[in-house]
Amino acid sequence: MMKIQRINSRDRRGAAMHEAGHIVIAEHFCVDVARAAIWPTPRANALDEKTWLGRVQIFAGSESRPDVWRAIGVAGAVAEAIWFERDDRAVEENYWEFVFDEPAAMSPSDWKLCRAEPEIDADGLAAAAAVVADLLLGELREKLIKAARRLIVEARMERARKLKCFDDGSEVAA
């Protein structure tokens, strides 16, 4: 059985890689990211539920190309797959072909970000995921890791800030 601390850091890295995937792919297509963050969510059962969550807010702006939204939307799942596989299996041929038939392939917010529906858009999403995996393992690899690290550092600073507020008694932490 994995120790809780190990689960925490695994989930933290997973959440950071996920949001970093959305960020670097959005930036790659010149779509602005309003904000992104990850935070811990203590769970009663850390083995079954993720102990870290994340969120990214992206300016819809004037971007209307469906392929761009698919790429941004799948980027979180792709980045996580790449991280947890820890090798290039995530971009092996046909890896993504059956993934997007299932609603469980992504969170509801990721489906929304993709502007796509399970099954209906599976082929388009598989194609987008293959392109995104190439980018994240290739020219954007360093940016991905830097963005993930930044999210982790920011989460640590946010936690320190909240603790300090408690100490001062001057502010109530949310």
Ligand SMILES: [Zn+2]
């Ligand atoms: Zn996501």
